[in-house]
Amino acid sequence: MEASTFENPLRRGLRLERTPEPCTVVIFGSSGDLTKRKLIPALYNLALERLLPSGFSVIGFARTEMSHEAFRQKMREAVDTFSRTRPVQAAAWESFAQGLYYLPADFRAPESYSKLRDLLAALDRDRGACCNRVFYLAVPPSAYMEIIRRLGSAGLAQSGAHGWTRIIIEKPFGRDLETARELNREVSQVFREDQVYRIDHYVGKETVQNIFVFRFANGIFEPIWNRGYIDHVQITAAENLGVEGRGAYYEEAGVIRDMIQNHMLQLLCLVAMEAPSAFDADAVRDEKVKVLRTIRPIAPDDVDRYAVRGQYGKGWLAGEPALGYRLEKGVKPDSTTETYAVVKLLIDNWRWADVPFYLRSGKALPKRVTEIAIQFKPAPHRLFRQAASDPLEPNVLALRIQPDEGISLTFGTKLPSPILRIRPVNMDFRYWTSFGSEPPEAYERLLLDGLLGDSTLFARRDWVETAWALITPILEAWKRTSAPEFPNYEAGTWSPKQADEFIEKDGRRWRRL
Amino acid sequence: MEPTNDVQSVIKGKPKAVNVSSIERELTELWRAAAEAAEEKSQPAVMRACALNLLVYFPNDLGAENVDDWIAQLMEQHPLRAIVMMAGDPSGESSLAAWISAHCRRPTAEGKQICSEQIMLQATGDAIHELPSTAVSLLAPDLPVILWWRGDPAFESEIFAKLIEMSDRVLLDSYGFRNPEAELFQVAKRVKDRSVPAAFSDLSWTRLTPWRELTAQFFDAPNFRSSLARINQVIVEYKADDPVSPPNPVAAILIAAWLASRLHWKPAPQAYRVMGRHRVLNLSESGRRIIVELRAVPSPDGVAGDLVSLKLMEEGETGTAQFSISKTKDPRCAETCITGTGINPIQRTVRMEVGSELALVGKELEILGHDATYEEALEIVDWVARL
Ligand SMILES: NC(=O)c1ccc[n+]([C@@H]2O[C@H](COP(=O)([O-])OP(=O)(O)OC[C@H]3O[C@@H](n4cnc5c(N)ncnc54)[C@H](OP(=O)(O)O)[C@@H]3O)[C@@H](O)[C@H]2O)c1
Numbered sequence: 099m100e101a102s103t104f105e106n107p108l109r110r111g112l113r114l115e116r117t118p119e120p121c122t123v124v125i126f127g128s129s130g131d132l133t134k135r136k137l138i139p140a141l142y143n144l145a146l147e148r149l150l151p152s153g154f155s156v157i158g159f160a161r162t163e164m165s166h167e168a169f170r171q172k173m174r175e176a177v178d179t180f181s182r183t184r185p186v187q188a189a190a191w192e193s194f195a196q197g198l199y200y201l202p203a204d205f206r207a208p209e210s211y212s213k214l215r216d217l218l219a220a221l222d223r224d225r226g227a228c229c230n231r232v233f234y235l236a237v238p239p240s241a242y243m244e245i246i247r248r249l250g251s252a253g254l255a256q257s258g259a260h261g262w263t264r265i266i267i268e269k270p271f272g273r274d275l276e277t278a279r280e281l282n283r284e285v286s287q288v289f290r291e292d293q294v295y296r297i298d299h300y301v302g303k304e305t306v307q308n309i310f311v312f313r314f315a316n317g318i319f320e321p322i323w324n325r326g327y328i329d330h331v332q333i334t335a336a337e338n339l340g341v342e343g344r345g346a347y348y349e350e351a352g353v354i355r356d357m358i359q360n361h362m363l364q365l366l367c368l369v370a371m372e373a374p375s376a377f378d379a380d381a382v383r384d385e386k387v388k389v390l391r392t393i394r395p396i397a398p399d400d401v402d403r404y405a406v407r408g409q410y411g412k413g414w415l416a417g418e419p420a421l422g423y424r425l426e427k428g429v430k431p432d433s434t435t436e437t438y439a440v441v442k443l444l445i446d447n448w449r450w451a452d453v454p455f456y457l458r459s460g461k462a463l464p465k466r467v468t469e470i471a472i473q474f475k476p477a478p479h480r481l482f483r484q485a486a487s488d489p490l491e492p493n494v495l496a497l498r499i500q501p502d503e504g505i506s507l508t509f510g511t512k513l514p515s516p517i518l519r520i521r522p523v524n525m526d527f528r529y530w531t532s533f534g535s536e537p538p539e540a541y542e543r544l545l546l547d548g549l550l551g552d553s554t555l556f557a558r559r560d561w562v563e564t565a566w567a568l569i570t571p572i573l574e575a576w577k578r579t580s581a582p583e584f585p586n587y588e589a590g591t592w593s594p595k596q597a598d599e600f601i602e603k604d605g606r607r608w609r610r611l
Numbered sequence: 612m613e614p615t616n617d618v619q620s621v622i623k624g625k626p627k628a629v630n631v632s633s634i635e636r637e638l639t640e641l642w643r644a645a646a647e648a649a650e651e652k653s654q655p656a657v658m659r660a661c662a663l664n665l666l667v668y669f670p671n672d673l674g675a676e677n678v679d680d681w682i683a684q685l686m687e688q689h690p691l692r693a694i695v696m697m698a699g700d701p702s703g704e705s706s707l708a709a710w711i712s713a714h715c716r717r718p719t720a721e722g723k724q725i726c727s728e729q730i731m732l733q734a735t736g737d738a739i740h741e742l743p744s745t746a747v748s749l750l751a752p753d754l755p756v757i758l759w760w761r762g763d764p765a766f767e768s769e770i771f772a773k774l775i776e777m778s779d780r781v782l783l784d785s786y787g788f789r790n791p792e793a794e795l796f797q798v799a800k801r802v803k804d805r806s807v808p809a810a811f812s813d814l815s816w817t818r819l820t821p822w823r824e825l826t827a828q829f830f831d832a833p834n835f836r837s838s839l840a841r842i843n844q845v846i847v848e849y850k851a852d853d854p855v856s857p858p859n860p861v862a863a864i865l866i867a868a869w870l871a872s873r874l875h876w877k878p879a880p881q882a883y884r885v886m887g888r889h890r891v892l893n894l895s896e897s898g899r900r901i902i903v904e905l906r907a908v909p910s911p912d913g914v915a916g917d918l919v920s921l922k923l924m925e926e927g928e929t930g931t932a933q934f935s936i937s938k939t940k941d942p943r944c945a946e947t948c949i950t951g952t953g954i955n956p957i958q959r960t961v962r963m964e965v966g967s968e969l970a971l972v973g974k975e976l977e978i979l980g981h982d983a984t985y986e987e988a989l990e991i992v993d994w995v996a997r998l
Pocket residue numbers: 126127128129130131132133135159160161162203204205206235236237238239268269270
């Protein structure tokens with residue numbers, strides 16, 4: 099039957115303009131944590147929502163010996179435990195599970211790839227997935243290059259006349275500028291950039307996408323979204339847990355790599371970017387990269403003026419005594435890894451000149467909260483003689499990402515009394531007061547986009563490298579100079595005193611969250 | 612109805628009888644008292660939330676018993692102000708009575724209670740005609756107004772006209788019409804005439820969404836898309852267990868009309884024939900004839916009128932292809948299948964829960980404007996009805 103290029107007329111008015119074409123997703127690392135917690139539940143939920151095409155198949159790839167049937171059973175248990183729609187619906191699961199296959203193989207062995215090719219060919223034939231594929235790298239980052247090279251030499255990487263091939267790469271993408279560049283170089287030897295999807299699950303969160311809508315679907319914010327009205331921006335991602343047994347991983351990462359280089363810079367881009375000419379992958383990503391490129395670079399000798407680091411010592415978390423970082427399993431007793439950091443960034447363009455963006459993130463803080471606070475300049479003229487004891491508070495627009503997703507605006511209002519006294523009050527919008535339904539998981543949205551070939555929410559090569567170029571001098575400077583007296587904040591407190599002094603020097607202070 | 616005066620009972624959904632002229636004042640007072648009570652007794656704070664106005668009209672008391680539960684359930688997803696109107700005996704003594712109540716929920720264990728308001732108006736005799744003007748004075752300003760009209764669309768009635776005039780959207784359910792087919796034709800005519808600015812929607816159309824999605828999905832695959840231009844037979848089966856009473860073909864008519872409008876099939880001579888319990892639509896496109904059969908069949912699940920299966924077939928010199936969707940034994944699922952010349956049969960089971968009437972209403976409350984696809988399908992319905 100001949101292929102057709104005209105659009106599907108039956109799609110008009112339905113939720114999606116199209117569903118993905120039949121395809122096979124190969125998950126490298128399918129016996130691991132990410133697969134069972136996120137990937138398979140997300141794919142199953144897409145199937146429940148009828149968003150997957152017939153002929154959709156998954157091949158799990160890992161060393162652990164398992165039959166197709168055992169893999170299906172394991173994945174069923176995973177969905178039963180981790181899916182937002184648990185328990186599993188038997189009939190829908192059966193149909194989804196028919197498309198699950200497992201290949202016990204070592205990604206270091208060349209013969210694994212010929213086995214993979216045979217299995218793919220068999221599925222193309224039997225399930226009509228012809229011949230579209232997505233490779234998903236859910237393996238330790240040290241394995242990325244090897245798998246990519248081997249896919250290339252096995253001839254599995256090309257998109258051809260018969261179908262497309264894409265690769266989704268998990269974070270972390272490199273550990274500094276040099277390694278990110280090297281990885282990109284390797285990737286580009288094998289895949290074209292339009293085949294590559296670097297995932298950052300933060301960007302798939304509903305509330306993060308809503309920043310974009312909030313700014314560009316409402317007429318009232320853009321006119322004041324600039325240095326004329328905004329004093330500074332605070333972006334906070336706080337966690338109220340320690341490293342929770344992942345000490346060995348964290349020793350290699352630290353908060354800069356774990357949170358700031360990727361998630362928080364993405365948030366900054368969404369707040370600071372110009373409106374793209376269209377809502378498509380290149381227009382949106384061009385604008386994001388432009389923001390990063392206009393951020394003033396931090397010279398290695400100047401890092402102290404732009405960044406502060408911290409590490410938690412023993413303290414209390416949620417009413418329980420908590421270990422200091424250096425006593426966590428897998429952590430060196432004299433570790434200098436930062437579990438807290440503040441980075442101040444300046445964007446040298448007309449919109450943002452002299453408006454600092456403070457990014458702060460840490461572990462073992464009193465609360466779990468992620469928010470972006472836009473702090474406005476005070477009213478230009480002091481009309482009211484406010485008592486010195488209660489100064490006028492500036493207006494703050496807070497975009498809360500998690501938990502309690504919402505938007506709030508703080509403004510001053512008169513206290514009901516014959517004397518003029520002004521107090522700040524909050525005008526609050528909480529998502530669940532307007533929308534009761536549970537939003538889909540970030541991975542559902544991102545996987546669907548990947549299957550549809552929409553890379554708007556994925557990081558482009560130039561973005562990743564520019565982000566690393568900004569951040570690497572901080573990492574290098576901190577590696578060179580010894581850490582201040584670590585630990586420098588107690589678990590369960592908001593920040594090291596150095597971080598308070600840092601912002602107070604600018605005549606500002608941290609928001610109380 | 613057992614009215615109450617206690618604030619705590621009212622915010623738990625128990626109605627309080629109030630004077631029609633003081634409804635707004637009573638509501639303000641209710642929230643003030645609830646806030647004070649929360650503060651004094653250190654109970655969770657209450658927050659009034661409203662994202663739209665929902666008018667529910669019962670042309671007679673029938674079916675109104677569960678309305679409190681319905682509104683409470685809808686409010687889980689859509690904080691709204693509900694104004695429920697019940698018309699009693701039109702020849703009775705003229706009376707208009709009102710109750711207020713609230714439904715609250717706590718999305719998080721530590722958080723505030725989110726509350727939505729419900730106003731009930733019950734009228735008999737001449738006062739029935741006062742219902743629209745009373746409702747208009749109670750609308751939360753600047754928010755969309757959706758009318759859920761329970762019963763036959765009464766295009767000749769002044770009350771219906773007034774209520775749709777104040778609404779952005781009107782929800783009907785042609786399954787519940789007394790004479791579904793004839794009333795559907797009426798709706799199609801009005802929508803086609805555009806004599807009312809409000810957008811209409813029909814829960815029978817909402818029920819078809821999964822059927823439309825699965826049908827569209829066959830042709831997302833580029834290699835099958837060209838089949839659309841060769842379909843020459845469609846069979847729609849819908850549930851009608853009782854062999855004596857007339858079947859309810861509205862969902863079947865709507866899906867056929869949808870296919871016809873999307874694929875530019877035009878009614879041909881003798882376009883609509885009623886043959887006993889079956890109907891046949893005769894359509895054509897660029898000289899190709901398309902026969903659509905609507906068959907009433909018994910089926911173990913669902914309610915009368917629900918689709919049971921849908922088959923699209925092409926039969927030509929180059930070969931055949933058949934695309935089918937049918938409900939499975941598990942009422943929450945359907946099986947889709949593609950067969951034909953040179954095609955490896957592709958079969959799978961997918962979830963296809965249509966959802967309760969309330970769930971369908973909840974979905975409709977997400978949409979605020981006109982549904983152009985539905986309106987275009989109704990144009991075909993109207994065309995057929997006039998032949
Ligand atoms: N877990 C999360 O929530 C999360 C969140 C964000 C990003 N990520 C990223 O996702 C990736 C995977 O994380 P994870 O937590 O799932 O890791 P994990 O639980 O350690 O899983 C690693 C997987 O790789 C497989 N593997 C290791 N060596 C192999 C080899 N030589 N040949 C074939 N398979 C091999 C392992 O299977 P066998 O031992 O059976 O071979 C296992 O399935 C990492 O890059 C991580 O940074 C994870």
